[in-house]
Structure formats: C-alpha cells, structure tokens
Amino acid sequence: MTLAESRTLDTYPTRVTGEAQLLDRTDPTVWGGEHDGPMDGAALASHDSKGYSIIEGLLSPAEVQGYWQELVRLSSDEELKTDERVVTEKKSGNVRSVFEVHRISELIGELARDPRILDRAQQILGSDVYLHQSRVNYMPGFRGNGFYWHSDFETWHAEDGMPKPRAVSCSIALTDNYPFNGGLMVVPGSQRTFVQCIGETPDDHYKASLKEQEIGVPSENDITKLAAEHGIDQFTGPAGSALFFDSNIMHGSGNNITPYPRSNIFLVFNSVENALVEPFAAKHPRPTFIGSRDFTPLTR
Template sequence: MTLQMDLPTLDDYPTRKGTEAALLYRRDPTVWGTAEDGPLSHSRLQEHDRRGYTRFGSLLDPDEAAGHLDEADRLVADPGLRDDERAVVDPSDGGVRSVFEVHRVSGAFDALVNDPRLVEPARQLLGSDVYVHQSRLDHRPGFGGGPLYWRSDFETWHAEDGMPRMRAVGFSVALTDHHSHNGAPLVIPGSHRTYVSCLEDGEHGRSGTPDRGTLTILADRHGIDTLEAAPGDVTALDANCMYAAGANITPWARSSLFVVYNSVENACEKPFGGEGPRPGFLASRDFTPAGR
C-alpha cells in the first residue's frame, strides 16, 4: 500500500512567520505580455516594469467620470448599504467610506470593471485572461476619512487570500480630483522589485504592516511619488508596489474605484499565512475571466 501525503507548497514569499522583517528579491516578472498583446506600447511596458505603475490620462471622458461619481454618491448615501457586510462605515459619523465588491452592487460599476479600456491593458500586463480578485469604491468626504498606512497589497493577498505569485495589478480610477492636499495616493516607485516580509504583529499592531525601518530603506532608495489625478484618470499599480494615502482635511471629497485583476493562471489557493481565506467580497473565488 502506498501512503500519499500532502506536501507543503513551496513559498517564495514567506511573511508573518519570523521575528524580524526582511527584504526579499522578487521572483516574478512585472510585465508578462508584450507590445503585440495589447494597447500598451513597448515603452509604456518598460515604464511599468521600471516604476511598478503606469498612468492613463483621461481614460474616461468628463461625462463618463461625472456619471460614475453620481453613482458613487448614490451608493454612499444609500442607508440600506450601511448594514451590508461589504460596506466599511466610519464609526464616528456613520458615513460609508468603502464599498467592496462594488461591481456586484452596481450595474454601472460592473460595466466599468469589464470595460475593455481596463481589461485589455490588464491582460497585456499579466499575459493572460484576468478575473476580478477584488473591487471597491473608496470615498473620502471633505474633512473626513483618515490616512491609509503603507502597504504592499500582494503581501495581504498572498498571506490571507492564497495568491501564489505576483501576477496581479490594481487599477485606480479617479472619480474626483486627487490632490496632494486632499490625500492623493503616494507610491514608492521601484518598490515592486522588493518583497517585504512582515511581522505577524506589524506597525501599529496590525498584521502585515511594514515596519518603519523597512519603509525608510525603500523610500531612501527610490523616493516617493504623489499620484495626483483628474476625474477619469487611471493608474495601473503592480500588486507589490508599496503605497499609502493621506487623510483628507480639505473641504473637497476624494473618490475612486479600485479594481484588482489577477491572472486566471494565478488563481488563489490555500492562504500562505496559515489562516482561512477571507470572505468572497474581499477576495473572490470566482475565476471567470473579466470582459468576456
């Protein structure tokens, strides 16, 4: 009789297991496709490979951006949404700050998530069909909404969702003006080439949050870019880029759609952090290709 045993999956990106944070070399490409595979030129692909992000000015026209902002305002004002598990509510005033799986909540955002203007560059960057790993509407009203601390999304998706490789990309669609003074996202360009293995009990006591020493090393090495944007502008951000956002202390709201496309060849499996997978509205287990 032959006894079969389940061997542990080799983990090239360990995290939340050691007693010290570590900087590890990335073991995956940033760009999986070529200029012949989609709308991005060879120079744009090189730019994405070098910086870890690329930007599309006015991908949505002003009327489209305004229409999606109206839909976003409708959602965050919907009192029925406050009790939905997909909504993140500010305990100080009861306002909705984020809506996860927003493409399942709104037909307008479902159409945008499956729009070829987003899906085709994602396919090109990842070299395959893609599915929606996560979508969310982020809304920071005037004088409201705290900062988003530094993070690499891939570290979370790997540890908590079971995403095996760095073969995912997030698209941020600006629905309002994003200025440095109303908390526009910050990114450390080039940080995608280094994987930050975090402590289980990270900065501010949150699992997977990079420590200050590691962030200082990355910022000193690469600098920090501010991703200012106008309504309709889009930024494609590699899954392993280190990014953050400031608080909005201005009178002007900051809203955006964030959609994560993962390669269908990189479908999530058992989480590498040792705990059960997160709910489907945070990390989808529906691997149906987007835009098909």
C-alpha cells in the first residue's frame, strides 16, 4: 500500500492545519468476550467504560526484585548507552528509556509472553497480538521528568501507520507508585474521543519527541474539555501492579521531585489484524525499534 492509498483510508486524521477537532472514535475499546481470557464480564465492561484496568499483584515481590535488578543492569551498561535504542534526558543526559527491550533482555522478552499479560492483551483486542513496542522507563528521585498529556495512538497513527486504535499497553510498576512521585494520570473514558493535533511532522521527529514532544500534543483547551467531562484518575499502588490502558486514552505524568524513584516495564500489544501501513502524517515511518513491523503473533 502506498502512502497516498493509506491516507485515503484515514478515519483518524491528525497533524492538521487550522483548528483541531474532537472526533468520535468509530472502533471498539474491547474486542473480545469474557470467554476469551481471564477477565470476567464486569472487568471487561469496566475496561470498556474507563479505557484502563489495574491488576494489583500481577508480579510477586521476588519477581519485582528480579526485574528491578535487570533494569539496574541495563542502565549501568556503558556499551548499551551508545545504542540508538537508549533515550537520555534532554538536560541531564541520564537514561530515560530503553526501547526494544524485549530483544535486549531475554528476561523481559519472556515476560511479554507470560500468560498473565499476553492472555489479557489477546482478550481485550479479540485476536492474536504482536509487540508493537517495548521499553523500560526510568524516573529517578528528585530529577525524573514526566510526559506531557498525549494519546499514544495519535503518534502511532501519524508516524508509524497504525490504522486503528486496536492496541493496548501494559505498564508494570517495579517501584511503588504514589500520588506524589510522578505516577501516570489518565482521563477515564477519553479513549472514545480522538483528539486531532496541529502541525506538520518534521523529518526524523522521533529523535526530539522521545526526549520532549512538541508536535502531536493536544491543545490545553482540548485537554480541559476532556478533563471537565471525565475527570482524571491516577495509577497508584505497590510494585508489581500492572496497568492495561487503551492506545487512545489521554494520559500523562508529572515530574518526580520526591526521593522515591518510579520505574516501569512498558509493553504495547497490537492486533495482528491492525498491522502497520505507511504513516498517515509523516513522510517515513519511525525506526522499527520504536514501531515494530514484525507482525509475528506472540505465543506462550
């Protein structure tokens, strides 16, 4: 499919000129049923309504410790710091994220196939899934920078060529999440509204946006409208908890000025029936370590 052909099928236009619009989502949030996985009917209905689900105690304390040690190993690997998959803070130069971490770390690669995670992703999306993106995020105490409000799908659609918001992210906390150490905030129910963004995508935009995103950011007015209608929830809880959230939900996090670090493993599952095409609002797709074009279904 050519770029021109893919754009004729665009039901979620963004990176527009003029005034951005709030568009009604035309696709489901939940594609599967209660017999397709571990989530019962009430849990699926809640996820459909809010756009997210919290699973407390997904990992045991011993597992958390093992993955935490793996994150420490990755962040202290001097050779890895020169890899393009490692993103550093714009000002401090400290490691912010490590992308495609399921290929770098065998331990995290196995985690992506864990039935406690994979089965839920398949159930929510109603199909086999593949990993669109994986990363670990570091938010150290005192100097961890947050992520401004955004919809992941807006970027994945515009710059990766993801046709529909038929993807779900799983964020697994490896540190305790408090209301005051930069915990992720979400606007429940906002996944049902696609927020257009203004501005043309620059070439190689990912190099700047992974440090600080300026294009593909919704207006303050649109964020205010969504918050006024739906309110704001925050993902808090002990290490080992997991947040499954829709690709189109509006979310963000504040800076961490407390002594308490916040780190997580981030896995994005996309339906194999929603494979990437050419980008809808960029000249070229982002590198595959950010948006995978290997659509091989994950198996246990």
